[in-house]
Amino acid sequence: xxxxxxxxxxxxxFLSVNSSVVQGQTDDFDDGNDxxxxxxxxxxxxxxxxxxxxxxxxxxxxxxxxxxxEQLGQPRAGSFREEVTYSDFYIAxxxxxxxxxxxxxxxxxxxREVGLGTLDGYGAVYNPRDADPGGKIYIANxxxxxxxxxxxxxxxxxxxxxxxxxxxxxxxxxxxxxxxxEDLLNPVAVAEAFDESHESGIAGIFSFSDAVTVPIDxxxxxxxxAEEEPYRFEMIGATIEGDEMTIEFYSKPGIIYSIESSxxxxxxxxxxxxxxxxxxxxxSFTVDYEEGVSKFFRFNAxxxx
Numbered sequence: 150x151x152x153x154x155x156x157x158x159x160x161x162x163f164l165s166v167n168s169s170v171v172q173g174q175t176d177d178f179d180d181g182n183d184x185x186x187x188x189x190x191x192x193x194x195x196x197x198x199x200x201x202x203x204x205x206x207x208x209x210x211x212x213x214x215x216x217x218x219e220q221l222g223q224p225r226a227g228s229f230r231e232e233v234t235y236s237d238f239y240i241a242x243x244x245x246x247x248x249x250x251x252x253x254x255x256x257x258x259x260x261r262e263v264g265l266g267t268l269d270g271y272g273a274v275y276n277p278r279d280a281d282p283g284g285k286i287y288i289a290n291x292x293x294x295x296x297x298x299x300x301x302x303x304x305x306x307x308x309x310x311x312x313x314x315x316x317x318x319x320x321x322x323x324x325x326x327x328x329x330x331e332d333l334l335n336p337v338a339v340a341e342a343f344d345e346s347h348e349s350g351i352a353g354i355f356s357f358s359d360a361v362t363v364p365i366d367x368x369x370x371x372x373x374x375a376e377e378e379p380y381r382f383e384m385i386g387a388t389i390e391g392d393e394m395t396i397e398f399y400s401k402p403g404i405i406y407s408i409e410s411s412x413x414x415x416x417x418x419x420x421x422x423x424x425x426x427x428x429x430x431x432x433s434f435t436v437d438y439e440e441g442v443s444k445f446f447r448f449n450a451x452x453x454x
Contacts, residue, residue, distance in 0.1 A: 173239075173375025174230050181206035186228040186353075191265050191294075192221055199226040208245065208370040211355070215362040222294075224365050227355030229263065230374065236349040239378040240273075241315045243330070245368040248277045248310055251359040254367040256316045257291075259350035268294045270350050273316035273325040276359070282307040286314075286327050288342040300325065300342030308337065313371075317378070321345045334399075394438035396446070400426035408434060408448040417447070424448075 176185070181203045190199040190213070199213040213224040240256050253276045260270035270291050277284035283304030289296035304327065313328040315336075321343050326336040352374050356367040373379065387396045400406070407422035426432050436446065 173373065173379070174233060175374075176209075176372045177207070178203060178209045178370060178372075179207045183209060183228060185230060185232070187231050188226075188228050189263055189353075190226045191268075192216070192225070194265065195221055197221065197224070199224075201228065204368055208368050209354075209372075210366070210368040212366040213364060215358065215360070215364045217362050219361055221361065223358045223361055224363070225355065225357035226365065227257065227353050229257070229260065229351050229353030231351050233374070234349050234351055235259065235318075235374070235376060237320070237376050238316070238318045238352060238374065239376070240317075240352050240372075240374045241313060242354055242372045243311065243313050243370040244275065245311050245370065246277065247366055250366060251278045251363050252276065252356050252365045252367060253287075253359065254356040254365075255314050255354070256352065257355050258316055258318055258352045259347040260353065261347070261350045263351075266294050270347055271316075271318065271323060271344070272296060272355070273314055275312065275314060275327060277308070277310075278359075283337065284308065286325055286338050286340050288323050288325050288340050290342075290344055290346050292346070299323075299344050300340040302327075302338040302340040304338040306337060389438055392438055393435050395433050395435045397431055397433040400432040401450075402426050405451045406432070406448045407451055408436075408446060410436065411445045411447075412443065414445055420446075422451070 183201060188201055197216045202210040204210055211226050213226050215224055238258050240258055242256060244254055246254060253274045255275050256273040258271050260268060262269055268291060272289040272291055274287040274289055275284060279285040280303045283306055285301060285303050287298050288300035290299050308329055311330045313333060315326040317324045323342045323344060325340045327338045328336050354369050356365040358365050387394055404426040406424040408420045408424060409417040410420055411417045420436060424434055
């Protein structure tokens, strides 16, 4: 992965990271299809239709009209990736929605027995109308399609209509994070729960409404699922004090980084080959700074110490 950061003081950073990619599943729907997904219309056997579409041929929509039949429960539908069963998991997806619809949308994990009145698993749920100003997020323990809230949180600010949900599970520890697309590094709400009901299962995306007369209409994009969070590299920034510049970046504890500098992107000089990722998620290093001189830096993640 390569990053280039232009700094206002005429110093630029050329950054490269070599790291292993966590195996998992991804889909940005840019191919305009849902190959690999299993569509599930829970009410299909009762004659209630659902629709799946591909807005702009680069995202994935799930919709169902309100049916008004109390005995069937709320409109609900989803799609699952059935080829992988997860115990520990990291799942992320972008959601795009109409905020006037009172619907719940998000991620299902450790799912088993998909079907009417049988589905078990965990849900990471966002409803834009359950609280002001920014809705509410929930972690739900689902048994036979009946969900019980075991964790929840309320964003403290009004949100847009394009958000990201991240759902993590490590043993009984469950965490849901909600992000605005304007800032994908700092969540606007975090919910946590501890539960041992479901040990493993498949994962997917879904929506269900809050009443039998209310439709669902949610769009999903940039789906990622893996056993653990993919390594993320992001620059935070740089600060200058006298003749020194301190550069800070998001890192992973235990990973060793090497750093080189160049003035022409051709000849490189090694500065340090043993910078260890600090505890937490960010590390900094300090280099010499000369005002008005353009300089490039690159560093590699070499592996764990």
